[in-house]
Amino acid sequence: MNSTATGISRQRGFDLKNFAANNGALIGLIVLAVVMAIASPAFLSAQNLVNVGEQVATIAILAFGMTFVIVAAGIDLSVGSVAALSAMASASMVAGWGLPEVLTIVAGLVVGALAGAVTGIAAAYGKLPAFIASLAMMSVARGLTMVISDGRPVEAPSQVAALGGDLGPIPVPIVVLVIAGLVAAFVLRFTVAGSYMYAVGGNIEAARLSGIPVKRVVVLVFLLSGVFAALAGMVTAGRLDSVQPTIGTGAELDAIAAVVIGGASLSGGVGRISGTLVGALVLAVIRNGLNLLNVSPFWQQVVIGVVIALAVLFDVIRHKNTRL
């Protein structure tokens, strides 16, 4: 056998084919946007793009948190409910306990972190499958939201309402989205914790035998998912200007779809925040475009289902081709 150099030179320069294979979702998004722009002139209007941005914010923020969990080979079904619970709990603390308004958002994030940590502890130490632990939390968090609010909407505290406002010409949800995305990408890419998430998701036993604290990593990913869910819940409440107890119902599935369309693998170890953002944008652009084209919401669901299947199919085919 030859030495290390077997005469294979790495290809330099821009390789379009390779780029396309690794960024299928992005190319899909661009194609989608072009088609929508041609089909409906209103699509590219500034007002509509801002709309898309606002619509994408909630799902993308939830999906960023979900990306941590999925990279670590877990799943978090509780994000929609935790979003509602966090927003409702912080609003009630302001209204009922006289919590200083400046602390509203922090309080919401803490509630989200706690809920996430409980799910994580149940999964890591209680040995419940992540699916079950988060399914349980989904029910518990939604139930608590109803208990706190008695099932009625509550007025959004000023800090939360501000999350739905504008910063100059740019809506605050878009600003929050960008900051949350940068933070999430930073954690995954540059921190030790992020590297641990990939290792745990890639092979939990190999990670454990390498001395990686796998249980703490599992708790952390659910905790982060809870924090991002809380943020998404408060952004939604801000946009609506009131905290609805039904916020985020069914949103966990959109978030999972965004992560998967973005190229993450449900078996863990693979996933990027940039991909997740693209995935969320794909969902938002489809919804928005179909609205503009006056397609019924019922058909929209059909289209989105097909898109999810196609995105994963594309991924499967790609892996088949690159594997020796």
Add this chain to the structure above:
Amino acid sequence: MSEPLLRLVNVCKAFGPVRVIEDVSVDVHPGRVTVLLGENGAGKSTLIKMMSGIYQPDAGEIHVAGEKVSLPDVKAAERLGIATIHQELNLVPTMSVAQNISLGREPRRFGVVDRKELARTAREAMARIGMNLDPAANLGEMGVARQQLVEVAKALSLDARILILDEPTAALTGAESAALFAVMDELKARGVGMVFISHHLDELARVGDTVVVLRDGHVVTEVPASTSEDELIRLMVGRQLSEQFPRRPRRRDADAEELLRVEGVSTGGLVQDASFSVHRGEVVGLAGLVGAGRTELVRAIAGAEKRTGSVTLCGEELSANDVGAAVRAGIGHVPEDRKHQGLVLDAPVKHNIGYATLGRTAKAGLVDRAGQRRRAQDVAQKLRVRMRDVDQHVRDLSGGNQQKVVFARWVVAGSTVLLLDEPTRGVDVGAKVEIYELVRDVTDAGGAVVLVSSELPEVLGMSDRILVMSEGRITGELEAQEATEDAVMALAVSNSHSDASAERAIDTLERETRERA
């Protein structure tokens, strides 16, 4: 000689820029066994995948019974009578023997599965290889050997004329392999042509007729299967392996510092009250039968298994059930099953090498990316890991190189005591010697090694002292100078009262005898 059943004529196969097979011709004759021999990465797997329709050659021809054919998929190969028994068995463990044998072509009656016919087909298929299992038995409850024979029966029930066996004996004991060989003899007598791959050179003369030696995708030569093992190794590796065991056993210095002390360690049920110590510069072999508790003991020391008793490293007691603490103290554990326990296969080499050092090299919680990459590169080069670069995924490396990546992790981490659990399993001869050289380097540098291996020559050849385990207890200790295979085996079975373990012992003894013969 009769006309070949299967011929590959000047076939080539490349994956991207990598030419895996170049201009290779192989013949398979009826009633004869053609052995494919070569190191991992020599192209054996690619070759059999072309024979079984999984890959298609880029150039060259495939002939079956004298006619040129193309094999676009596995079904096409099966229709022509080519059946393949892959290393990973293609069976459904939750189904019965009969269901597995007829999987995908169940006999039907009035639209439902005809259970009687199903059982009859299974009995008939098994009878052909002299096997007599209950067709209704659940496959998952049988040992690997029996499952393998079920797969052979299944292949033959498809009227296979050509049977390709990819490392069928890798997971078998001596007696089990012998049973498989007997079946192969019978098939030979009936004119079935076979292709056989094995890393156990001693098996080749027993079952093979001709040996095709592959190196770097070329056929080096074709020799009779009776060729001596030394000669076969030389042909395979392309150089003389000066010494198979590059490390001389030595008596330890009386004042050598104690690095690892294990006292009264027990695990849930299996390991009972194990105590020993390991000194600087020493290799301690752990011998014993499969199931004697060696793996559990090593895992307990590494913190991967719950334990009672104490483990002390360089004077510092390690808390139980805490792999992180053991790693930080200087223990490196190369687990038994590198694919499932050692590596993240779909992550790059640089990450796999760096897992144990991510935390300690970080600044403010941020990964030292440049440093991790540089260290991985240095160590991979030092250990001669054959790869494109450190960004290549570990899955694409050969078994020996994957094992070196696990090793590299602990070299980077600067571990003082390495626990090696079957470090050369599934690794070819050339890489084996390189792994032995790594062991020597570790002890030369003042570290120590605990070596678990089921290959007695390896334990005897590499260790300074040998501890023998039987039924969870350490039943004896031998200095390298006084250790013989017989002495080790005597201790390995010394504790066994139950029939099952006696049987296992006999199996192992049989294999040992066969290996010496």
